[in-house]
Amino acid sequence: MKAVVYERYGGPELLRLSDVDMPEPAKGEIRVKVLACAVNLSDWEYLTGSPAWVRTVGGLFKPKVPVLGSDIVGLVDKLGEDVSGFEIGQRVMGDYVMTRGGFAEYACVPAHETVAVPDALSDDIAACLPQAGGIAVAGTDGLSAGDRLLINGAGGGSGTMAMQLAKAAGVYVTAVDNAGKIEWLASLGADETIDYAKVNFTEMGKTWDRILDMVATRGPREISRALIAGGTYMALGGGVPTLLSIVFGGKLLARNRSIGMLLVPSGQDLTRRVAEFAIQGRIAPHVEAVLPFSSVPDALARTGKGKVLGKIVIKPSLE
Known part of the structure; x- marks a missing residue:
């Protein structure tokens, strides 16, 4: 073959x-x-x-x-x-x-x-659907109307489907990606777009209820500045030093915030759930x-x- x-x-x-x-x-x-x-x-x-x-x-x-x-x-x-x-x-x-x-x-x-x-x-x-859709579903679970979500790396499969789910729930979405995707992400419904090469979202003086980070490059001290009290940051991947700092340093530096990895419960149940969302038109x-x-x-x-x-x-x- x-x-x-x-x-x-x-x-x-x-x-x-x-x-x-x-x-x-x-x-x-x-x-x-x-x-x-x-x-x-x-x-x-x-x-x-x-x-x-x-x-x-x-x-x-x-x-x-x-x-x-x-x-x-x-x-x-x-x-x-x-x-x-x-x-x-x-x-x-x-x-x-x-x-x-x-x-x-x-x-x-x-x-x-x-x-x-x-x-x-x-x-x-x-x-x-299975991997990218599963990440999108797990990463947006529990969001409510009026919440503010930032997706770092929003232009990929997981990010775009996560944005669809969040927008349908009435969430304000900030999409972060490279310059080549900014206009496209805005056309998909992002409320705010950020070119990561020009702006560091942790230095904007803004805060979000949840941050979904596809490729982590920042430690917990930086991240905590961009989260509201009680907010949640979830990383999908990144370099070993950064991820270790998030896993261990997040507990010490979070300051009434949750900073850690997104644990995606992959398997039959999640795949079936994602497929059903696609049939319903909730993700495309x-x-x-x-x-x-x-x-x-x-x-x-x-x-x-x-x-x-x-x-x-x-x-x-x-x-």
Whole structure:
């Protein structure tokens, strides 16, 4: 079968389209024929091996898994031992960030992370939902009308869907991203936009009820200045020193504020919930492009540089 593979950490130039052996599902796994797989920032991190913490999962010195791609939509092709509740030919989806393998014609995925794709969702839309949609739903839970939310890195898949959910709840949304996305984010409904290269939101003298930070670069002392008393800051990723300062320093420097990591309860329940939100029209992923295997290196390069407006989807059938 065809797959986009890499053998060592580095840039997108290390990726190549190759013929590889067909995978066989282990106990508790399902083999799927991949219909679509969204590109995520986590793919860029596993490609580059940076931040350093990804190597504790992906392999210390070289990648354990040679194929990236975690948000997969596919047709059930073969069931592993002890798998029930699925049928051959059934369309399924899931967030397989720990196992990956989606930039290939076939992938083996854990059954306990897998759900049926509702008929109302296309392959392209469904592929954008598990990871990015799950982050958006978890990151906006509990917001109420009149709250103020700042999303740092608002122009990606998670940020745009989080903004949709927040706006629908009557929340004032400040969207922070690079200059190339500012006008677009305003057109999507952001109440306020900030070019992070020009303005540090922690130095504006403004405060927010909640800050959702896709890539943390600031420590808890800076963050606390931008939160109201009782406010909440949640980081998704970032460098190890910054994340450690948030996890440990946040408890000491928060000053009646909650500063920490966003723990996303990934799995079947959250994926089903996100899919239902999409069917209801509460979230609608913005798909910038649907591309073939040969475009994976460029898609990852643009994702890593923060240039993608929403999501890119890879489809093996286009190759």
